[in-house]
Amino acid sequence: GQQLNQSPQSMFIQEGEDVSMNCTSSSIFNTWLWYKQDPGEGPVLLIALYKAGELTSNGRLTAQFGITRKDSFLNISASIPSDVGIYFCAGKLNSGGYQKVTFGTGTKLQVIP
Amino acid sequence: NAGVTQTPKFRVLKTGQSMTLLCAQDMNHEYMYWYRQDPGMGLRLIHYSVGEGTTAKGEVPDGYNVSRLKKQNFLLGLESAAPSQTSVYFCASSYAGLADEQFFGPGTRLTVL
DSSP states (O other): OOBBEEOOOOEETTTTTTTTEEESSSSSSSSSEEEOTTTSSSSEEEEEEOOOTTTEEETEEEEETTSSSSSSEEEOOOOOGGGOOEEEEEEEEEETTEEEEEEEEEEEEEEEE | OOOOEOOOOOEOOOOOOOOOEEEESSSSSEEEEEEEETTTTTOOOEEEESSOOOOOOOOTTTTTTTEEESSEEEEEEESSGGGOOOOEEEEEESSSSSSSSOOOOOOOEEEEE
């Protein structure tokens, strides 16, 4: 089936640094989502993007819907220890009257205090 | 308001054994979903339900059955567990389909020996 590729797969950063991660697909989507999964928990929605080129912020997080509709980016500024977790992207597409969601493979973020 | 809860949190089965995973939501959501999460892969949809008494196949339904006898509960059954079903299982719910935000449970870690 369709797969979303996220990069990097994992990253170690120093507290206070900025973080960038991205998600790419061979297909277009009409909605992009970014989730965070804390250890032992389910994913929680961080940001939703609905239009190509859209840039949306949620606190220190900023995400962009790529202009080609095949990619999306998530930036975290001034990272803190509680940013640790796995970040997933997801793309939604309306296919035959049914909304289909495809999840990315995840980026594992570790923050060194 | 507990959101989405899953029972049990952990389980170890022997090949061929059966079990049922329970998902409960108290948000009066119509739609409920079962996903599996495997290393290096995005969440994959097993089965979903668009309302009480209805179920439908997702991307990877083989080896699983589901039932939605009550609106608030969605059960995932494994009739004869196989090692390939070792995974973390997440339940999710949404108010009105995938166009709405999905809320995820904390997950059930299942190991099949």
